[in-house]
Structures are given as C-alpha cells and as structure tokens.
Amino acid sequence: MIAVITVVDILAPPEVHVGPFLVAAPAITASFAGPRTTALVGAIAVLAQVTVAVTRTSLTDLNHTLQILALALISVLVTFLAHVRERHERQLVQLRSVAQAAQEVVLRPLPRRIGPLRLASVYLAAEAEAQIGGDLYATARTTHGTRVLIGDVRGKGLEAIGDAARLLGAFRAAAHRQPELPALMAFLEDAVSSDLDTPGDWTDGMDGLEAFTTAAVLDIPDQTATVSVINCGHPPPLLWARGKVRELEVRQPAPPLGLTGYMTTPFSTQEFTVAEGDIVLLYTDGVIEARNSKGDFYPLAERLAAWSGHGPDALLRYLRNDLLTHAGRNLGDDAALVAIERVGPAHAVPPAPLVR
The missing domain is CATH 1.20.58 (Methane Monooxygenase Hydroxylase; Chain G, domain 1)
Structure with a gap:
C-alpha cells in the first residue's frame, strides 16, 4: 500500500x-x-x-x-x-x-469409561463467551455401582454458577457415603437450602420460592440391569433401546431441590431396566426448549429415535449438531447432555415396586 x-x-x-x-x-x-x-x-x-x-x-x-x-x-x-x-x-x-480452569474445577469432565458404563457429555453455554452456566452433571463411584447427577439451577450468571458449584460439591462429598438414594437426595436438599432464606422471610416476596434447582440422580449397579431414579422436577431421562425410545418417567417426582421442604412424603425411588447396549440420555430443559425460526421446540425424543449410530460419543455428536442446526446456533438457554451406555454384562432382574 x-x-x-x-x-x-x-x-x-x-x-x-x-x-x-x-x-x-x-x-x-x-x-x-x-x-x-x-x-x-x-x-x-x-x-x-x-x-x-x-x-x-x-x-x-x-x-x-x-x-x-x-x-x-x-x-x-x-x-x-x-x-x-x-x-x-x-x-x-x-x-x-x-x-476454563473454573469450568474444569466446577464441572469436571466425565470419565469416558466407569465400571461397566461408557459415558459422553456435551455442555452448550447460551452466552457466546461463557464456559459454564447453571447446568450441571457429575458421576461418583460407590461400592456397588455408579451414581450420576444432572441438574439445572434456576437463573444465569455468577449466582447460578455458585449454586451449581455448591450442589456439585455436596454430591461429590456424599454420593459414595450415603448407601440409600433417598438419603443422598435429602443431603443435597440440605446443601441447596442452606443458602436460602428461611420460610418466615418469604412473606415479603417470592424470591425464596424462585431459588431452586431441578435435578435427577440415577443409581446404576454394576451387577444388575436395574437402575434406580429419583427425579426432583427435572425433565425425565430417555432410554434408547435398539432404536426405540421411551421416557424413564417417575410416577411420583419430587419438587425441585430448594422446594422439597413442602413435601408431605419422603423422597421415593423408581426402578427401570437398562440392559447391555441400551443408552440412557440425560438432558436439561435448554435442549427441549430450544426453538427454531418458526418457534418450534426441539423434538429430542423424535430425533433420538431417528439415530442409528453406535456409542454415546456418536450419539452426542449427532444430537449436538442437530440441536445447533435446529436453533440456528443460537440457544436461548444453557444446554447439557449426558449419554450413558451399559457395555458390561448385567444380570437383568424385574423392576422392583416403588420404594418409599
């Protein structure tokens, strides 16, 4: 020039x-x-x-x-x-x-293989430069199997990240120590509620009622095909089994963590059968609430049923690309996906009745 x-x-x-x-x-x-x-x-x-x-x-x-x-x-x-x-x-x-360092500390990458399970995860932040938000997931090994947590803290920004870090810390500290899943959920409820105002302080407004976290915890034994689930207001997991998809819908879900003080009954678990080769898909509402240019929500179950690949990594690559294409690469909320495949042998047993 x-x-x-x-x-x-x-x-x-x-x-x-x-x-x-x-x-x-x-x-x-x-x-x-x-x-x-x-x-x-x-x-x-x-x-x-x-x-x-x-x-x-x-x-x-x-x-x-x-x-x-x-x-x-x-x-x-x-x-x-x-x-x-x-x-x-x-x-x-x-x-x-x-x-990035905060993300790796708060939202640690899931292991690709844990016990008889193969795992994959995807986190898509709504903010362009964000690495982490209010969505969360974690795993923990116990003496009999693996426990998996997925959750979604209400709100965004630093406050949501702090609440997510608190819940993840409580899960990692107690998941391998609480033998019963309801006891673990009660511990998580205490951790979430410890930072909230007391019910007596909510008389002047609804802020206390707005601070909550939806969560679902799965207890996946190594030796049996029975998976126990407690759902606290979270979207139900999806089970992909040889091309067919069904919801792992809990008959009596609990309120979100932070609001379970209003429960009249204790936490209850429900059991489902997940055989070798089946894939359980956990997700947050940012996935199913993603809209396209016409305002249509993302049809997760339909897209999952159309998948014909193999393995959790391939599944999440497919869903991630499909979700971003559907939403025009502009998500309105953070979105997280966790895929769990049982690859080791498990002895199937009939689902047990609802445990209270």
Whole structure:
C-alpha cells in the first residue's frame, strides 16, 4: 500500500496529492498487529511521505510539511491504540484461561469409561463467551455401582454458577457415603437450602420460592440391569433401546431441590431396566426448549429415535449438531447432555415396586 501510494503520488500532476492516503497503512496495521509493527509501518509511511516531498518539491514546502507532521502524529496515536488493544487481548486471554480452569474445577469432565458404563457429555453455554452456566452433571463411584447427577439451577450468571458449584460439591462429598438414594437426595436438599432464606422471610416476596434447582440422580449397579431414579422436577431421562425410545418417567417426582421442604412424603425411588447396549440420555430443559425460526421446540425424543449410530460419543455428536442446526446456533438457554451406555454384562432382574 505504501509503495503504490508513493509511486502514484510522485507521478501525479502537481495539483493532485494522494500522500494523505498513507495514513491508512499504520491505521490498518494497528487493527491486527502489535505496537512495534504498527510503529515500524508508521515510520515507513512517514519516510515515504518525505520521499514524495523531496521528489516533487522540497521538505520546506508547507503542504508536504503539514502532511508529514499529521502522518507522524497519527502514527504515534495508532501505535498507542495498538498497545492498548494488545493489553486488552492479553487480559481477555487470561480471563478465558481462568474461566476454563473454573469450568474444569466446577464441572469436571466425565470419565469416558466407569465400571461397566461408557459415558459422553456435551455442555452448550447460551452466552457466546461463557464456559459454564447453571447446568450441571457429575458421576461418583460407590461400592456397588455408579451414581450420576444432572441438574439445572434456576437463573444465569455468577449466582447460578455458585449454586451449581455448591450442589456439585455436596454430591461429590456424599454420593459414595450415603448407601440409600433417598438419603443422598435429602443431603443435597440440605446443601441447596442452606443458602436460602428461611420460610418466615418469604412473606415479603417470592424470591425464596424462585431459588431452586431441578435435578435427577440415577443409581446404576454394576451387577444388575436395574437402575434406580429419583427425579426432583427435572425433565425425565430417555432410554434408547435398539432404536426405540421411551421416557424413564417417575410416577411420583419430587419438587425441585430448594422446594422439597413442602413435601408431605419422603423422597421415593423408581426402578427401570437398562440392559447391555441400551443408552440412557440425560438432558436439561435448554435442549427441549430450544426453538427454531418458526418457534418450534426441539423434538429430542423424535430425533433420538431417528439415530442409528453406535456409542454415546456418536450419539452426542449427532444430537449436538442437530440441536445447533435446529436453533440456528443460537440457544436461548444453557444446554447439557449426558449419554450413558451399559457395555458390561448385567444380570437383568424385574423392576422392583416403588420404594418409599
């Protein structure tokens, strides 16, 4: 650019001056390069303007003198702006590194294989630059099998992340210590409710009632095909079995965590049979509430039934791409998916009656 403008300016008629266009060179450089490169390009542009002045008239010519001074001042200014932009970029990189580290601490990646299970997970944040939000999932090994948690904290932002971290910490601390699933859910309820106002403080408003977390916990034994589920206001898991899909709908679901103080009965479990080769799909409402341009919700069960691949990784790749295509790559809420496939042998037993 500098070379072309310089040659054109030298060959132009006396009344034509294209030298002012030289300012574009350092200005454009400042948009993508660092301050050193910007300063170098600015210096070359000034030198080119001096060459034009000497060739066409002289350095003492008022017109060329003013052009040189203006070009030098603008080069200094854009060099400073390049320095500011580079500093902000370094800060942004640091913030992204912190966000990624926080995500790995709060929402740890699920193991690809745990006991007789293969797992895969996908987290899609609604915010463009976000790494984590209010959706959560976790696994824990027990003496007899694996427990899996999926949940969705009401709200967004830092407050939702804090509530998610509190629930995940409570699950990781107690999942392998509480032998009974209802006792584990009671522990999680205490952890969620410990940060809420007491019921007596809710008389002035409904804020306390709005702080809750939907959650579902699955207890998957290693030696049997019976899976126990407690659902606290969360969308029911889906079971894919040889191309057929059905909901693992709990007959008596509990309210979301944070609201179970209003329950008149204890937590209850329900058991389902998950045979070898079956896949259980856990998800948050950000998946089924994603809308396309016509306002239609994402038909998760229908799309799951149409899948004909193999393994949880392939399933989530298929659902992730299909979901983003449906929503135009613009989700209205955070979305999480967890796929669990039983690949080890399990001795199937009839579903037990509802346990209270």
